[in-house]
Amino acid sequence: MQLSTKHLLGIRDLTREDIQTILTTASQFKEVLQRPVKKVPSLRDITIVNLFFENSTRTRISFELAEKRLSADTISFTAGTSSVKKGETLLDTVNNILSMKVDMVVMRHSSSGAPHFLARHIPAAIINAGDGINEHPTQGLLDAFSMQERFGSLKGLKVAIIGDIMHSRVAMSNIYLLKKMGAEVTVAGPPTLIPVHMKEAFDVRVEYNLRKALEWCDVANVLRIQLERQNQVLFSSLREYSLAYGINRRLLESLNREIVIMHPGPINRGVELDSDVADSGQSIILQQVENGVAVRMAALYLLSPQAS
Amino acid sequence: MKTVLNEQQLAITIKRLAHQVLENHGKLETTVFIGLQPRGIFVSDQVVDEIRRLVPSTKLNYGKLDITFYRDDVRKEIHIANRTDIPFTIENKNVVLIDDVLYTGRTIRAALDALLDFGRPAKVELCVLIDRRFSRQLPIQADYVGKSIDSIISQKVKVFWKARDGRQEVVLLEES
Numbered sequence: 001m002q003l004s005t006k007h008l009l010g011i012r013d014l015t016r017e018d019i020q021t022i023l024t025t026a027s028q029f030k031e032v033l034q035r036p037v038k039k040v041p042s043l044r045d046i047t048i049v050n051l052f053f054e055n056s057t058r059t060r061i062s063f064e065l066a067e068k069r070l071s072a073d074t075i076s077f078t079a080g081t082s083s084v085k086k087g088e089t090l091l092d093t094v095n096n097i098l099s100m101k102v103d104m105v106v107m108r109h110s111s112s113g114a115p116h117f118l119a120r121h122i123p124a125a126i127i128n129a130g131d132g133i134n135e136h137p138t139q140g141l142l143d144a145f146s147m148q149e150r151f152g153s154l155k156g157l158k159v160a161i162i163g164d165i166m167h168s169r170v171a172m173s174n175i176y177l178l179k180k181m182g183a184e185v186t187v188a189g190p191p192t193l194i195p196v197h198m199k200e201a202f203d204v205r206v207e208y209n210l211r212k213a214l215e216w217c218d219v220a221n222v223l224r225i226q227l228e229r230q231n232q233v234l235f236s237s238l239r240e241y242s243l244a245y246g247i248n249r250r251l252l253e254s255l256n257r258e259i260v261i262m263h264p265g266p267i268n269r270g271v272e273l274d275s276d277v278a279d280s281g282q283s284i285i286l287q288q289v290e291n292g293v294a295v296r297m298a299a300l301y302l303l304s305p306q307a308s
Numbered sequence: 309m310k311t312v313l314n315e316q317q318l319a320i321t322i323k324r325l326a327h328q329v330l331e332n333h334g335k336l337e338t339t340v341f342i343g344l345q346p347r348g349i350f351v352s353d354q355v356v357d358e359i360r361r362l363v364p365s366t367k368l369n370y371g372k373l374d375i376t377f378y379r380d381d382v383r384k385e386i387h388i389a390n391r392t393d394i395p396f397t398i399e400n401k402n403v404v405l406i407d408d409v410l411y412t413g414r415t416i417r418a419a420l421d422a423l424l425d426f427g428r429p430a431k432v433e434l435c436v437l438i439d440r441r442f443s444r445q446l447p448i449q450a451d452y453v454g455k456s457i458d459s460i461i462s463q464k465v466k467v468f469w470k471a472r473d474g475r476q477e478v479v480l481l482e483e484s
Binding site for chain 1: 374376377378379382383384385386387388389390391392393421422424425426427
């Protein structure tokens with residue numbers, strides 16, 4: 001076994017060496033994706049189920065492509081059209097699927113800890129594709145991969161994570177990963193969207209002023225404002241959020257340095273990012289998506305089961 | 309431990325392999341060289357360097373291929389891949405695959421599968437520094453052989469390179 005863990009539940013459980021191994025392997029898979037035949041036979045004897053209990057476009061397509069590029073057989077499941085609607089429990093659903101000889105499980109769930117619960121009860125390897133407000137490890141890995149590709153190394157890199165830190169599993173996975181790899185992290189956003197004790201708990205800087213955060217960083221990872229949580233009144237309106245924390249071209253040009261812009265998608269154009277920033281040369285948002293497939297191939301390959 | 313090739317013999321063998329390849333490939337216009345990661349690269353670097361010395365005006369296509377993702381024992385052990393770098397097309401080219409030791413033939417089987425994902429070569433040849441005869445598990449043979457040796461499974465062939473190990477020789481080790 002090349003990783004210290006059987007499952008990929010969160011970056012929190014990975015060692016520095018695990019992260020390095022995944023990132024190195026991802027760069028080899030990125031080369032595979034440039035070949036005339038963008039496919040290798042490594043997982044041709046493996047069946048993977050994608051369990052998506054929560055909506056997703058990018059992550060689900062990215063995982064499915066990664067699985068197919070590894071020659072695995074795949075089944076995709078979305079909760080909306082399944083027997084979950086008839087009241088079947090999570091464990092029953094998964095056990096029924098596993099009894100049809102499935103080797104690996106990729107799961108997204110709206111409850112934090114759902115994949116950890118599964119990991120205690122089923123033998124298959126589990127990859128967390130996002131659980132509630134806990135972690136989204138493959139997003140953290142692909143963000144790190146994209147930063148490393150752009151800057152050469154994560155060590156000493158200054159990363160600002162901007163927006164709804166409170167509800168963001170992407171932020172959590174980024175923070176765990178970047179701190180482990182020696183980067184410096186600032187979280188920035190309105191005080192109502194940044195949990196108290198962030199500084200003490202995660203050894204990150206906290207900044208409530210967007211301009212200050214941007215003038216400090218090499219790269220800004222801008223999070224999505226989660227419109228579905230609008231009823232919680234954590235800020236008064238999208239327009240006000242956009243005025244205080246939205247990033248536009250004029251703001252970027254007025255900074256004393258040129259920074260790289262990242263976003264995990266989907267973008268709320270005109271809220272956290274304006275189109276003249278999202279589509280500019282400073283943005284590596286589409287490279288992140290491209291790298292996502294290679295990073296997920298690496299995670300699936302390294303966690304694929306071995307005959308005992 | 310038994311020395312199979314000492315430093316001087318190894319240098320002569322590399323020179324001979326380079327000459328033999330050149331003899332068969334003429335102007336090298338349609339020839340590409342591909343070393344197998346990780347250990348075949350030490351041989352291919354030297355063979356290709358030697359050919360460059362012999363025909364200095366010719367532009368050589370030289371790439372590196374990693375076969376990790378094509379291994380047939382992935383369910384026994386997960387291996388970490390090395391970099392593949394083939395910055396040219398192999399379509400209709402004469403490919404010379406270069407590795408250090410030909411043993412069971414399984415690496416070469418994987419290499420052929422990997423190679424075909426880059427296109428359809430006109431021809432593929434195999435050049436190895438050491439051929440461990442009578443230990444093949446697949447019907448694979450080399451076109452250019454540095455030295456053939458007879459060995460048993462419990463023995464191990466180890467190649468030392470100056471760039472990596474500080475000395476240059478091929479030895480046969482008795483595994484305990």
